[in-house]
Amino acid sequence: MSFEDEEAFEHTLLVVREVSVYKIPPRSTSGGYKCGEWLQSDKIWSGRLRVVSCKDRCEIRLEDPNSGELFAACFVNPGERENSVETVLDSSRYFVLKIEDGQGKHAFIGLGFAERNEAFDFNVALSDHDKYVRREHEKETGESSEDTQMDIHPAVNHRLKEGETIRINVKPKPTTGTGMLSAAGLTTGNSGTGKPKTMCLSPPPTGARKIRSPLPPPPNDPVAARITSCQSWSWS
DSSP: OOHHHHHHTEEEEEEEEEEEEEEOOOOOTTSSOOGGGTTTTOEEEEEEEEEEEETTEEEEEEEOTTTOOEEEEEEEOTTOHHHHEEEOSSOSSEEEEEEEOSSSOEEEEEEEOSSHHHHHHHHHHHHHHHHHHHHHHHHHHTOOSSSOOOOOOOOOOOOOOTTOOOOOOOOOOOSSOSSHHHHHOEEEEEOSSSOEEEEOOOOOOTTOOSOOOOOOOOTTOHHHHHHHHHHTSOOO
16 A cells, blocks of 8 residues: 555544643552653653544654654554553643654653643544544444344234124213212111111212312211211221
């Protein structure tokens, strides 16, 4: 593949006009880097940053803003972002990059942004490249973890065939009464003859247009007293 063909696959995701590069000490015993240890006196370069998508690989290029000459490059391979780009422990604007010379040698440098929104855009550009690689992989394999597959069933013919009938059971509509008490009656108990008494409530007045929710009857109502006593019995 020629150099022109390689450039055809490149897509610039982010350009930051000026960033700072620092020489950093070895990783601390706490397990991470702290930019407070190298911000004051270890600045070695400043210039332009470009995040470029090159098919599966993402490249972080540090270039001279005038001539475009490459100062250093960080290669982020699929699934290996943490090995190439690492955040520091004490700031959201500084990172540690693993740069390579293309001949198998590598080194670690500090990268700093002047504004927090630039550092945020830097993280977004790397995430966008990861999503792009994932989508391309899903296209090649035919697998998709994000798309929802719909289960479409064929239409069912509900028409009756010749000779078939449908039986519908319709319950009779009660003639009077607004509840279970008026329809079924109340069993009030035994009266000495061995047979239970049955008491039915009278239907509502014919002039009533609106049925209100039942309210507790007054305490001196004899019907209410009998209903209350019925509720305390065991029904069978």
